[in-house]
Amino acid sequence: MNSAPRETTLATSPKLSDKAALFTESVIREMTRLALHHGAVNLSQGFPDFPAPEEIKRAAKEAIDRDINQYAITWGAKTFRDAIAYKFESSQGLAVDPEREITVCCGSTEAMMASMLAIINPGDEVVVFEPFYENYGPDAILSGATPRFVKLRPPDWSFDRKELAAAFGPNTKAIIVNTPNNPTGKVFERAELEEIRELCTKWNAFAITDEIYEHMLYDGAQHISLATLDGMRERTITVNALSKTYSVTGWRIGWAIAPPDVTAAIRKVHDFLTVGPAAPLQEAGAVALRFPKEYYEGLAKDYLVRRDRLLAILGAAGFDCMEPRGAYYIMTDISRFGFPDDVAFAKYLVKEIGVAAVPGSSFYRNPVDGRTHLRFTFCKREKTFQAAAERLAKLKPAVAQS
Numbered sequence: 297m298n299s300a301p302r303e304t305t306l307a308t309s310p311k312l313s314d315k316a317a318l319f320t321e322s323v324i325r326e327m328t329r330l331a332l333h334h335g336a337v338n339l340s341q342g343f344p345d346f347p348a349p350e351e352i353k354r355a356a357k358e359a360i361d362r363d364i365n366q367y368a369i370t371w372g373a374k375t376f377r378d379a380i381a382y383k384f385e386s387s388q389g390l391a392v393d394p395e396r397e398i399t400v401c402c403g404s405t406e407a408m409m410a411s412m413l414a415i416i417n418p419g420d421e422v423v424v425f426e427p428f429y430e431n432y433g434p435d436a437i438l439s440g441a442t443p444r445f446v447k448l449r450p451p452d453w454s455f456d457r458k459e460l461a462a463a464f465g466p467n468t469k470a471i472i473v474n475t476p477n478n479p480t481g482k483v484f485e486r487a488e489l490e491e492i493r494e495l496c497t498k499w500n501a502f503a504i505t506d507e508i509y510e511h512m513l514y515d516g517a518q519h520i521s522l523a524t525l526d527g528m529r530e531r532t533i534t535v536n537a538l539s540k541t542y543s544v545t546g547w548r549i550g551w552a553i554a555p556p557d558v559t560a561a562i563r564k565v566h567d568f569l570t571v572g573p574a575a576p577l578q579e580a581g582a583v584a585l586r587f588p589k590e591y592y593e594g595l596a597k598d599y600l601v602r603r604d605r606l607l608a609i610l611g612a613a614g615f616d617c618m619e620p621r622g623a624y625y626i627m628t629d630i631s632r633f634g635f636p637d638d639v640a641f642a643k644y645l646v647k648e649i650g651v652a653a654v655p656g657s658s659f660y661r662n663p664v665d666g667r668t669h670l671r672f673t674f675c676k677r678e679k680t681f682q683a684a685a686e687r688l689a690k691l692k693p694a695v696a697q698s
């Protein structure tokens with residue numbers, strides 16, 4: 297094989313993007329690769345290992361058979377946009393115009409990226425709660441925004457009002473709010489959203505809300521869309537997707553709901569990023585978004601059982617768990633295991649014990665802040681929990697300190 301020495305290749309290669317050098321590969325997706333490599337039970341990446349609903353799968357197959365196989369309208373098939381508007385109004389009571397206020401994207405990942413690219417100018421700042429879903433860091437870098445982090449503090453993951461107010465200023469273009477929240481399981485309360493509203497209004501900033509876990513709620517928690525608060529509809533971009541609610545993370549179907557002028561900018565960016573997601577899957581999405589309310593009630597009930605199952609498994613293995621009120625993750629405190637940091641412990645777990653989780657540091661700008669945390673997901677079937685429980689039982693006598 298004719299392979300040049302690495303140094304020679306680098307020295308003579310054209311220079312790569314400075315932006316791309318500023319962030320690393322996704323740690324979460326890396327943990328999934330490690331889980332596969334070591335044959336570990338994967339409780340790291342948030343994708344269900346149980347089947348998607350029959351109706352949505354059938355609708356996708358029918359759409360292909362009906363030959364809905366060419367490009368949809370770039371900002372989304374009309375049937376799907378109508379269904380998104382129907383669903384948003386029926387769950388949040390807010391009527392939106394599917395012709396002018398919705399952009400269908402490749403997952404909420406693209407919806408977030410297209411939204412950021414549509415609103416950010418050089419010098420703009422974006423307020424991000426920390427710990428944060430790891431995509432928001434690279435989203436800020438790629439769109440050219442400077443992130444301003446505000447801490448959510450355990451055990452209830454509340455924020456300090458003064459710290460939030462200090463993060464806003466004349467350069468603030470937007471705040472990103474993820475509720476229900478990954479990785480903490482926090483569900484933002486109305487009073488907290490009102491604080492955010494006051495600051496967005498004061499500084500004339502947008503809010504971009506990631507509501508992908510809207511139906512995973514426990515212990516009476518209620519999801520409130522920021523766009524429904526007085527004065528927020530005209531400055532909120534609501535991002536959501538089929539991925540989690542309908543257990544189809546691999547379909548890559550999401551959307552952004554925003555006022556018409558903002559939507560016009562998002563649609564332009566989106567068109568040149570991806571043109572749009574799979575047309576037949578949008579048709580299937582239109583069926584899913586019209587599922588009766590019993591579907592969402594059943595989903596929340598099932599996830600409550602899964603949450604309690606994983607809380608019990610982790611508790612028995614010696615983890616200190618922070619009980620989530622929403623989404624499908626459990627943040628744990630790993631201090632008592634005596635490892636130097638979260639990455640060392642995550643590697644030990646995946647290689648030696650056979651369970652994959654995500655190191656807490658991947659949710660913080662400064663890795664030290666996540667050093668004592670590990671995140672586990674519970675979007676898994678009983679067989680997976682059983683296997684995880686058996687493997688984690690080995691952990692206690694081996695390394696846990698009494």
Ligand SMILES: Cc1ncc(COP(=O)(O)O)c(C=O)c1O
Pocket residue numbers: 342402403404405406429474478506508536537538539545548549550
């Ligand atoms: C908060 C949050 N937003 C977005 C995503 C990605 O969503 P999608 O699959 O729709 O791109 C995830 C996936 O884990 C997530 O946790």
